[in-house]
Amino acid sequence: MTAPSPAVDPDGPLVGPSRRRTELIMLVFAVALVAFAFANVGFSLKGKLPSVIVEDLAPYVVLVVIAHLAMRRFAPWADPLLLPLAALLNGLGIVMTYRLSAQGNLLTAPLSSSATTIQVVYTALGLGCFIGLLALIREPRVLQRYTYTLGAIGILLVALPALLPASISEVVGTGAKIQIRLGTFTIQPEEFAKLALAVSFAGYLVAKRDVLALAGRRVLGIDLPRARDLGPILVAWAASLLLLVFESDVGTSAVFMGLFVAMLYIATSRTSWLLLGFILFVVGAYAASKLFAHVGERFNIWLHPFAGQNPSHNAYQLVQGLYGMASGGLLGKGLGGGQPYITPLVQSDLVISAFGEELGLAGLMAILLIYGLIVQRGLRTGMLVKDPFSKLLAGGLSFMLALQVFVIVGGVTRLIPLTGITTPFLSQGGSSLVASWILIALLARLSDTARRPPPRPIQEEGLTQVVTLK
């Protein structure tokens, strides 16, 4: 027997539930998982509850609850899964930072015992930005006004480390010039540049999409764009190549290029842009691999990690990550049970290998599915939302997140060449975490707009309808 369908007022607008209660229940679940994981680390390493469990975990719980309340206030119709999923990943990141810093002296780049507290502070910063953004930007289309401003900011942020002296911008020992160091504090501007550029691309493409979609000739069944319309894609391509060459940052370069091409495709629905972008990137990357030793080396490491001197030299990091995940096997060594500290940079670029080692295949798949769910919620928002700018932005941001996860997890698991980019929410460090929260805030704002019921007419009849403007 089927349940009777709920009575729907045939004349009234279709209003779904706001789902804030669902969000709260999911949040409780996420926070509980994080708390168990935190306790697990303590019992595994010290045989007792971590001494800092209250001071490190309580702020996290409070922050998450505040974020939930802010959602109720500022984005009541937002997707209920975004916040819990992101909070879970963020919490797991804190747990892993604690786990690694507990044996921090064994790491090749040592972590101090205060690293966990610092990560919680970053979480506060991230959630602060999340709440602030929701409070400040009530309507996503507002961002469209700043298309060129944000574009300029984005490019400046990308270019800044390349222009600064290596002593300030180089990540020690990697040759990658991607940060700005102020004393002991470092910022990775590209994390924010990605967001600024995504918004800027969306604004630009909304304005130009008709020209980009319609003008051109058809050759061999593929619509070729006009030469004069190639400008933007060539600029994006050149910018991503510059990143590659001057900042040795292959991963971010791929993410930028992918982001732009995907948004171009969403805006125009023309496969030719996709093909063109892909071909340009592959040609550029191939040329760079031949011209620049450090790029070519990555291919060598990827293809032959166990050959000759590679395992103990150039491919050491990748190979140690693989050993770690292999030692984890199906169910993992348990948090605190493995030796993730052997892998260089395990707290940042290779954090996924630490999860693979300690939570096993099961845990790693769960983490991948969490990312997949966030991306799916974002893309779904893109489908639901009405105005083209928001559609583009939601699609672009979701795809960017997916691409970033693909590039780093694929790199660490040797699906593609390993390039050093952060793992959203999980990597230890502030810039990536704050930027990830801003991304979630934007998606939440977009989904709030998408799911918000249309304004209810206050007059039943008449020529002129008066509507309340929010």
Next chain:
Amino acid sequence: MNRALRRISIAVLVMFLLLLINVNYLQGFEPASLANEPGNSRALSAAQNQYERGSIVTSDGVTVAASKLSTDPNDSIKYQRYYPLGQEYAPVTGYDTLYSQTGIEGAENSLLSGNDSALDVRKIIDLITGKTTKGAAVTITINSKAQNAAYSALAAGGKPGGVVAIDPSTGKILALASYPSYNPDLLATHDGKQLINSDNQLLADKTQPLLDRALEGSYPPGSTFKIVTSSALLTNNPSTTINTSVASPTQLTLPQTTHVLTNDLGEVCSPTGQAPLIYAFAKSCDTTFGKIGITVGAPALNAMATKFGMNNPNLTIPLGVAQSNYVIPPSEALTAFSAIGQFSDTVTPLQEAMFASAIANGGTLMKPYLVQQVTASDLSTVQTTPQAVLSQPVSATVANDVKQMMIAVVQQPEGTAYVYNTAATGLKIAGKTGTAETGTVTGLNDAVFTCFAPYDNPKIAVGVIIQGGGYGATAAAPIAVQVIKAYLASLGNQ
């Protein structure tokens, strides 16, 4: 736009599927093969620190590496490695760090850590009898007195260099010292931060303390190479004896060039331009041996050098040894230089000891070795290194000829090392000095000395190279004399 978004969603789905499939393959199917990769320290390290690591002990019973219970309560590893005679034995023991092992620690790691399959049966017995399993102890061939003399003398001289002493009749390495050295205790720490700091400091140190000069330092042999040149001459021309008169001009014009080869400081070797071979050898006349080199020819020199152990990339003791090189020169003029240990000739201090060792042992070169035996914790012997002949560079007759020439270097007034004659040292040492031009404009030459003693019944052969030491007789020979004295005295006490 929704159609494009849907397609992007499918692309994203494919990306995540690829990741999931790859992760499944990596963690579901590959672990077995990855665990067998030689560098997989995760698979190893669980086993690496499972048992108390075995000690490293010299042949006369001095412990140079051992393990004790870690005093740090936070230490995740139960035992702490320590090196009682740190710097003196660093080139021998190597170090055992969190991540890697070198020296004997590396070469015998599986036995020391107790994971070698040779210990399996004993582990089962330990399990039944309830005894704690320990790693096996390694007894090295080093004589502590000779080693101490070698390192002290190097340190007293204060110049970088290496010393190796070998028992000529067995190939046992009696001393193996390098200076400047480092303290392996710094690297044995379980504090990763401290380990990285120490490692970086040692790597940045301009004096290169981590370089084991005895086995890995390559230097020109200088006049000590005249042992090889003489051996080639005496072997290829059986009619030549050590008393055969050979051309010993004050200046030797090199073929096809206008260059002249002179002796050190333009010295006159013989007023008549002719001298017995033994006299030219003792006085170390470069013109004589340059000319002999041209006469004998580079291929013969190369063959002889190879038989003495040079040009061998695979020599292990079981520590790896840098290859000593004789490169066939492109011209006769350069052959003359190569015959007196210049041009592209390079040797390690070990190779220097091997020259003297082969001659002292009647022309038979024993394979040098450092590990005497490995003993399990129940004191049963796990393995003993067998003595082996490495090569036979010269016949007993030629060896005897060269021996006589080498004693002349020390015992005859014209010999370059006459100051170490029996009257002065109380020993009957036979040797050959070398003063190698390093090609650098400033700075002193490398001082080289290879020798054996006692002459009538050789017990020890020593090779010394002091970088920038100057004359072989003044900088290198005194160190060899001290090593010989210390070793022979310890033999007398037994």
